Amino acid sequence: MNELNEKESQAVEEETLQAEEEHKEEVVVEGNAAESEEEAAEDEGTAAQKEIEDLRNRLLRTQADYDNFRRRSREEKEAAAKYRSQAVIEALLPVIDNFERALLVKPETDEAKSLLQGMEMVYRQFQDTLKNEGVEVIETVGQTFDPHLHQAVMQVEEPEFESNQIVEELQKGYKLKDRVLRPSMVKVNA
Incomplete structure (x- = not known):
């Protein structure tokens, strides 16, 4: 019986070691997944920031074009009146x-x-x-x-x-x- 207990005990130890290794792998995978999620979030934030900056630049250009259009229209009206x-x-x-x-x-x-x-x-x-x-x-x-x-x-x-x-x-x-x-x-x- 001793032998049986020893074998069982060895099997339990092996299972425990194997479970610990799997747990470590899961923790590493979860850690990598968390890091990947953080990197993805950072990439998304950077992409969103670039898009916001691009939209802001387009808005400023459109506003400048409109101001130029108003100025030219005013000058043309003044010249026509003159x-x-x-x-x-x-x-x-x-x-x-x-x-x-x-x-x-x-x-x-x-x-x-x-x-x-x-x-x-x-x-x-x-x-x-x-x-x-x-x-x-x-x-x-x-x-x-x-x-x-x-x-x-x-x-x-x-x-x-x-x-x-x-x-x-x-x-x-x-x-x-x-x-x-x-x-x-x-x-x-x-």
């Missing part, structure tokens, strides 16, 4: 030219003088209205030639003028605020 009368004024420039030619006529009768005075009054009123809209005549004679403001149609040699200086204006030029409506046609000294 130059709203440009098309009408450009259409009236030939009328102004004809008015000025008519005013150069020398009247011979009292009736013609009276008509000329009336035309001068209308012309001055017309000029005042254009000035109130921001229309200016481009200065020419005696000025240095500027290709942005003047159109040289002739080049002459005049000793009393410096080189590249405007000698004569052939047709008036006009600006609307800071925009050239029509450049002045001029003769330039060589």
Whole structure:
């Protein structure tokens, strides 16, 4: 019986050792699983953090795009208001030219003088209205030639003028605020 007890005792010991080893393996596996779960949670947290940062950057870019759009729209509206009368004024420039030619006529009768005075009054009123809209005549004679403001149609040699200086204006030029409506046609000294 002793032998039987010894065998049983040995079998119990082996089972105990085996159970302990299995328990150790389970603890290691559980530990590894816990570590894997922690790493997975950290990876998820990092991924979520990256996604949050990406969404934040996209939001900031969208907000900047919207602000730029609003600024451009405001500038376009201001420019449209600033130059709203440009098309009408450009259409009236030939009328102004004809008015000025008519005013150069020398009247011979009292009736013609009276008509000329009336035309001068209308012309001055017309000029005042254009000035109130921001229309200016481009200065020419005696000025240095500027290709942005003047159109040289002739080049002459005049000793009393410096080189590249405007000698004569052939047709008036006009600006609307800071925009050239029509450049002045001029003769330039060589």
